[in-house]
Amino acid sequence: MSDRKKILEVRGVNAYYEKQVLYDINFTIYENEILGLVGESGCGKTTLSKAILGLGEHTQGEIIHHTSRPQMIFQDPYASLNPVKKIGWILEEPLKLKGGIPKTQRREAVMDILKKVGLDEKIASRLPRELSGGQRQRVSIATALINGSRFIIADEPVSALDVTVQAQIMELLLKLADEFQLSYLFISHDLNVIYQMCDRLIVMKEGRIVEEGSIAQVFNKPQNPYTKQLLELEN
Ligand SMILES: Nc1ncnc2c1ncn2[C@@H]1O[C@H](COP(=O)(O)OP(=O)(O)OP(=O)(O)O)[C@@H](O)[C@H]1O
Numbered sequence: 001m002s003d004r005k006k007i008l009e010v011r012g013v014n015a016y017y018e019k020q021v022l023y024d025i026n027f028t029i030y031e032n033e034i035l036g037l038v039g040e041s042g043c044g045k046t047t048l049s050k051a052i053l054g055l056g057e058h059t060q061g062e063i064i065h066h067t068s069r070p071q072m073i074f075q076d077p078y079a080s081l082n083p084v085k086k087i088g089w090i091l092e093e094p095l096k097l098k099g100g101i102p103k104t105q106r107r108e109a110v111m112d113i114l115k116k117v118g119l120d121e122k123i124a125s126r127l128p129r130e131l132s133g134g135q136r137q138r139v140s141i142a143t144a145l146i147n148g149s150r151f152i153i154a155d156e157p158v159s160a161l162d163v164t165v166q167a168q169i170m171e172l173l174l175k176l177a178d179e180f181q182l183s184y185l186f187i188s189h190d191l192n193v194i195y196q197m198c199d200r201l202i203v204m205k206e207g208r209i210v211e212e213g214s215i216a217q218v219f220n221k222p223q224n225p226y227t228k229q230l231l232e233l234e235n
Pocket of ligand 1: 017018021039040041042043044045046047048
């Protein structure tokens with residue numbers, strides 16, 4: 001593991017609102033690695049994502065990005081897709097903001113990424129509300145990737161989807177990870193999903209990392225009582 005290229009290093013991160021909510025968080029994400037992050041509501045997952053994105057206001061410690069900053073995928077893509085813009089426009093926007101890419105090339109990139117995420121080109125002329133939940137999540141994955149970012153923070157990306165669609169989106173995320181050598185910080189409360197998706201896992205409780213290891217280590221030989229409890233609840 002140690003000779004692999006590092007994508008992100010989080011070193012000694014503390015975060016505060018009225019009180020401290022993150023305590024001395026340390027971990028590394030490597031190239032083409034899917035790191036799971038699990039923990040109950042309020043344990044600090046969102047605060048940690050914000051710190052990584054550079055949006056944490058009262059944060060101490062070091063966040064070292066070895067590549068571009070991550071793109072986010074959320075639980076509810078509907079909330080993050082502009083409701084009055086067509087999908088083609090939404091996907092083209094990051095390329096426009098980047099600048100210097102001619103229109104025909106931008107359109108080609110949109111059609112290309114739609115194909116990569118398993119959507120028909122016709123989707124480009126639709127509005128977000130005309131798509132299913134699974135299709136919308138595919139669009140938000142496409143938006144995250146279109147600018148060439150290879151690091152994604154996926155915050156409960158399949159939690160709002162029904163089981164069949166959930167499986168399809170997980171399969172897509174794994175396929176894209178392989179194809180583009182992506183790294184994910186994959187946040188989920190669902191240990192089954194984590195088990196299927198991730199290489200390694202971090203367990204957080206009340207703002208602290210209480211366990212870290214490979215999926216096999218953590219699922220077969222959990223060290224921390226809290227992790228054991230989570231795994232028991234799952235069975
Ligand atoms: N803007 C804020 N002001 C004050 N306290 C906050 C703020 N945002 C979060 N907190 C507190 O910080 C702690 C961590 O919250 P955070 O949202 O990071 O947890 P989380 O693990 O993402 O929870 P969830 O799974 O419910 O999204 C909680 O105690 C929360 O109440």
